[in-house]
Amino acid sequence: MKTTFFSEFMSAAKEAPRLYFAPLVGAGRAIKAEFRRVEEESAGKAPLAPTAKH
Incomplete structure (x- = not known):
């Protein structure tokens, strides 16, 4: 299958929300x-265990 600019663009557009909202x-x-x-x-x-790492 030949990768085209349009297919790469659509793939990136589908991944963008995932990358944006991941944090x-x-x-x-x-x-x-x-x-x-x-x-x-x-x-x-x-027992209470510290979770913050300094």
Whole structure:
């Protein structure tokens, strides 16, 4: 199959939203994980472990 400019352009256009929103999706997942960790810690299921890396 011959790759054309148009096919490359369409492929990039389909990937652009994914690349643009990836940091937001990752941040949302991290926030959910942190809330889960805090809930478990407050319920006494797991000890509080630091998640921030300095």
